[in-house]
Amino acid sequence: MVQYNIALIGFGGVNRAFAELVAERNNRWRTELGFQLNIVAVTDLNLGSVVSANGIDARMLIETRFERGGFAKLSGGSAEADNEQVIRQAPADIVAEATFTNPYDGEPAVSHCRWALESGRHVITTNKGPVALAAADLKALARRNHVSFEYEGAVMSGTPVIRMAKTMLAGSGLNGFEGILNGTSNFVLGRMESGLGFSEAIGEAQALGYAEADPTADVEGHDVRLKVVILANELLGATLTPGDVSCRGISSLTVGDIESAAKERCRWKLIGSAIRGEDGRIEASVAPRRLALDHPLAGVGGAINAVSINTDLLGAVTVTGPGAGRVETAYALLSDIVAIHRAVHVNKEAAE
């Protein structure tokens, strides 16, 4: 039986939900997927660090109400988040990076990924910073160290848009995309249509685990800008940085704007898009758009995301599914491990 030792960096909504999946589903994964997971290290800015080569009980981790620095009370624990030491020295095969997204330079998550890859650990991450701002370097580092860098959850949480488009639409002539790529702002717009105030709607999105640590990133469009960079670079072969993407969020929309759109059978949506022009240049933007109710993206509600990918051979192919949520995003981490497992074990077995 294959077992992967996992280090969790950041123990907030996503990695907690992932630990819960490990506690509930490891037996099932053994049978269905051919591997089981063993959490050997966890670090968190608020809780500290804990390392155990024999494994840390996932159920204990999620059921204990730790205070600040509370990992110090566990065997192998410390009150400090010793990220570098844990990432480089814990006996992990895979490092799951799920700390805050920093939209400016991606740090400290970029360093977390770099330390892990340099130390020969696979990296799985839901953090948009390292993927949008340092993917090329991190992929090269992964190749040099014969490990994988996987990041399906960075766009549309557990809905597999990156892997699906890169593998299943290969050769179809991808030339652009447009879509709803932020669960929080889509949820907030829907709640405002139902009469809720902007701040109350954001509060609900935070409670449901959709929002960024600083929800300004959601409502000002910065989160979508990172996702547009990621999709454009992954799917269209672009080399965009966030500065290349014009960006406007939903914070300037008023209840009056939303009501007048509704009277004219329209609805506001925050749309991220990129398109390859005649000259080969990629134009990318994030902006609220007033869509007629019969537009395919107008009916996408709540924290659901949808992206229509333009192809030469098929026309538009639309992927829709959850775009935020703790469990939904934790699933993306599992899907990354499945990809690593298939690359390492299944392909090796097929070659033998």
Ligand SMILES: NC(=O)c1ccc[n+]([C@@H]2O[C@H](COP(=O)([O-])OP(=O)(O)OC[C@H]3O[C@@H](n4cnc5c(N)ncnc54)[C@H](O)[C@@H]3O)[C@@H](O)[C@H]2O)c1
């Ligand atoms: N929640 C979602 O729906 C969702 C979806 C897709 C992607 N993401 C991304 O996944 C990541 C995690 O999201 P989340 O919802 O769990 O966020 P969260 O705010 O609930 O958790 C982040 C955790 O990281 C810890 N942390 C921050 N900096 C750290 C550091 N330097 N060292 C160790 N720990 C640190 C924090 O203490 C916190 O517990 C974020 O980058 C987010 O953008 C989240």
Ligand SMILES: N[C@@H](CCO)C(=O)O
């Ligand atoms: N805050 C983000 C999480 C998913 O990246 C959203 O609401 O879409």
